[in-house]
Amino acid sequence: MSTARERILAATTELIASQSAEEISTRSICAKAQVGAPEISRQFGGKRGLMAVVADRGFERFLASKRKNPRTEDPVADVRTAWDSHVRFALENPHLYRLMFTPDGEPKPQAVKEAQALLLGVLGRCEAAGRLVLAPAVAGQAILAANVGVCLMMLSFPELFGDLAVSEVVRDAVLGKVTGQAQEGGGAGQAAAAVLARALVGALSGTVTVEDEVVQALSRSLDS
């Protein structure tokens, strides 16, 4: 038999899989945990305190599942898969997710900062690779806010936002913005403009031919 505190947490975690935090009564928790009624107050200082701990435990699972994601050589792609695993977690644990990201009053789960710290790690790699056009802090806030918004709308209004296409659109939008790449060939357009401009200048000044400049630029882009 484990300790009372762990039994209460296990029971609550089990109940929140099928009920919202409000719908769960402390009495039902105590019954399932085989614990007296005053135990929750003793251990957690009340229902809100218990729920805050449950939320933090949820964040641990959340972060653990994210840490399992492979860490490829493309940090931006890693951010993309992190987004998708975020959405998956929300859809698989709707009530827990709402408890984590829409807390009512104090105390609020403290682990949101850890989630952002994890995201900031990947974004740091993005910046080191020169893929960021924004400060990692702002980029992280933007990504997290958009990600949470998509998930909450999918949970609250599934008939309006049930489609995963919305998630992909917003994800690519924010990622494109943060990395400075336009989404469909926009970055290529900028690069083309730069190449052509350089080629033009060279050609007009007579130093090189347009063909040489374009060929060189193409070979450079194929290398990277």
Next chain:
Amino acid sequence: MSTARERILAATTELIASQSAEEISTRSICAKAQVGAPEISRQFGGKRGLMAVVADRGFERFLASKRKNPRTEDPVADVRTAWDSHVRFALENPHLYRLMFTPDGEPKPQAVKEAQALLLGVLGRCEAAGRLVLAPAVAGQAILAANVGVCLMMLSFPELFGDLAVSEVVRDAVLGKVTGQAQEGGGAGQAAAAVLARALVGALSGTVTVEDEVVQALSRSLDS
């Protein structure tokens, strides 16, 4: 003296300016509305029903404030100001906003669809102007989800998301994605690439000079 139903709604609207929906007790509502305790059940079928009506009234105010926004000749700019007024409404009515966009259980406010319908109207003008690269329905869902996400994070974690910069980043990201324009000069970059390409072709084929093409393109862009 107005009707009991209206007094209850007015009292609730007044209370929700400083308290969350959970924190408000039906008894406090009845006291302020000078109404007997059973009146809420009679009129709204219970507290949840009352809150759903309050949320729908909130949506009416929300939409009314949006309809006051000027309707310029640039529909994309109109979407942008709609985003900003959305954020302003959320910050000015935090508890009401959370009631509107994070309902717990049934019945859910039905007016979210009206909000999306209003957004779809502007997006229809965008599409008519050839500014959309996505279906208006998907674009509307993406914009609304991202907008709500930013607001909810600002309300739930003000110490992490208190900055309006996040809102602007996400707004420009989604709007850029939806309109197919790169965010900062990306559209200009694409246009430059097209102009230069045309100029190059013309110059290489000997039909026109580079200068003529560029000057013509510049004068065209200055006209529009």
Next chain:
DNA sequence: ATCTTGTGTTAGCGTCGCCAACACCACAGG
């Protein structure tokens, strides 16, 4: 005059979160 509709009043139900008080038991230190 009667009926309907909306409203106010009283009393009470069952549940909720929480707490005080006490009893029990294992385990370390004297």
Next chain:
DNA sequence: CCTGTGGTGTTGGCGACGCTAACACAAGAT
């Protein structure tokens, strides 16, 4: 050996909650 001492279970109850039944009353419609 006792003796705290801390963690745990039990009982009973407090005040507040949402909600409902039952009844009374007034005004307008029929």
